[in-house]
Amino acid sequence: MSYTNVQLKFSMFYFFVFFGTGALFPLLSVYLDDYIGLTGTQIGVVMSITPIISIVVQPLWGMIADITGKPQVILVTVMLMSAFIGFFYANVTAYGIIFIMAVLLAVFQSAIVPISDSIALSYVQRVKGNYGNIRLWGAIGFATAVLVAGRLSELIGANMIFYAFIITIVISASIAWFLPRERQSVSVNVFKGVSQLIKTPQYVLFLATTFLVFGPIYANNFYFGIFIKDIGGTLTGIGLAFFLAAGSEAPFMKFSKNLIQRFSLEKTLLVAAAISALRWLFYFTEPSLILVYATTVAQGFSVGLFIPAALQFVRDAAPKTVQVTAVTMYTAVGNGLGSWFCTFIGGVILDKYGIMPVYLLFASLTVAGLFVLVSIMMLQKRAEVQVHI
Known part of the structure; x- marks a missing residue:
């Protein structure tokens, strides 16, 4: 199979996976309301279920993929189960049942991105x-979905977001089955490998960086709409803002490899995190709506560069036998623990002080993440000096 054909399959896979995510989750709170x-x-409570569940579930799925040596089979399984649960989710109205559906969906859906990223x-x-070049299609899919699903919801019905999710996830699962079989040969006990990860200073410090930098990025998905409305935007304006922000990630992802090779992995991470911190600080100043639209490219610069650089850092730091576990642990800390913490604390701040101080929290955490990144760079330089000695 040629590289061009494989790249096309990966690109289609990411487009449909993130189209489904973009169709459902940004509009879920509006649907529930x-x-x-x-x-x-x-x-x-419902919106916080996914990050909480993913803290525990994502590393477990990673371990299962590493132990079986069949991450692709695991990926297709969790995708089909996500679509199956999504169908029931779309047809229940009682809060208790919705809570159960949200938990079940989180158990399976939260495994999709880290396992597919690892493959x-x-x-x-x-x-x-x-x-x-292939991950950028996820950003394009997400950006497109926010506009398309919103319009379909107005024309057909609010629960259309679930059917858009179901259809695109099933399409993605069918594509996933024909992706390359990237099987890791597990020659050591996976739990011993996890122990190795925990004993690797750079990896542990990078988990802290992920918590501090990615936590605000993912929590922003919950608060960005409130922020846009607070500075004078409409529901259409919220969709446009998400479209511009998510869409701007694609070109930066496309050139991420060249930038990483030119400026180094660590410097790319540092610059991307710094741009993210400046973005949150800018939002804290209560800028005009036009300026927010004009500066959405900051998300492309920060997220579009940080995601591929972070994944490469994690896989380089991890033993080959537990690389899926390493990626899922990294995702659980950022998407799970970091997102939950920022969403919860951000909600407390929102109730007491309003939306702008929430972004001061995000900026402060991201600046702390910058200091941790600098610590990692210092550790690596020290290790290189010792090797040369």
Whole structure:
């Protein structure tokens, strides 16, 4: 199978996976509020389920993939189960049942991105390809979905977001089955490998960086709409802002490999995190809506570079026998623990002080993540000096 054909399959896979994610999750809180009629507290509980569940579940799925040596089979399984649960989720209205559906969906859906990222990165490293060139289609899919699903919801019905999710996830699962079989040969006990990860200072410090930098990035998905409305935007304006922000990630992902090779992995991470911190600080100043639209490219610069660079860092730091576990642990800390912490604390701040101080929190955490990144760079320089001695 030629590299071009494989790249096309990966690109289609990421487009449909993130189209499904973009169709469902940015609009889920609106669905639960306007269509189901849940209270604000109930909506907050439902929306926080995925990050909480992923803290535990993502590393477990990674271990299962490493132990079986069949990450592709695991990936297709969790995708089909996500689609199956999504169908029931779309047809229930009682809060208790919605809570159960949200938990079940989180158990399976939260495994999709880290396992697929591990497969994709393993392939491109083996053939010396460009991960950014295929991952950028995820950003394009997400950006497109926010506009398309919102319009379909207005024309057909609010629960259309679930059917858009189901259809695209099933399409993605069918594509996933024909992706390259990137099987890791497990020659050591996976739990011993996890112990190795925990004893690797650079990896542990990078988990802290992920918590501090990615936590605000993912929590912003919950608060960005409130922020846009607060500075004078409409529901259409919220969709446009998400489209511009997510869409801007694609070109940066495309050129991420060249930038990493030119400026080094660590410097790329440092600059991307710094741009993210400046973005949150800018939002804290309560800028005009036009300026926010104009500066959405900051998300492309920060997220579009940080994601591929972070994944490469994690896989380089991890033993080959537990690389899926390493990626899922990294994702659990950022998508899970970091997202939950920032969402929860951000909600407390929102209730007491309003939306702008939430972004001061995000900026402060990201600056702390910058200091941790500097510590990692210092550790690596020290190790290089010792090797030369």
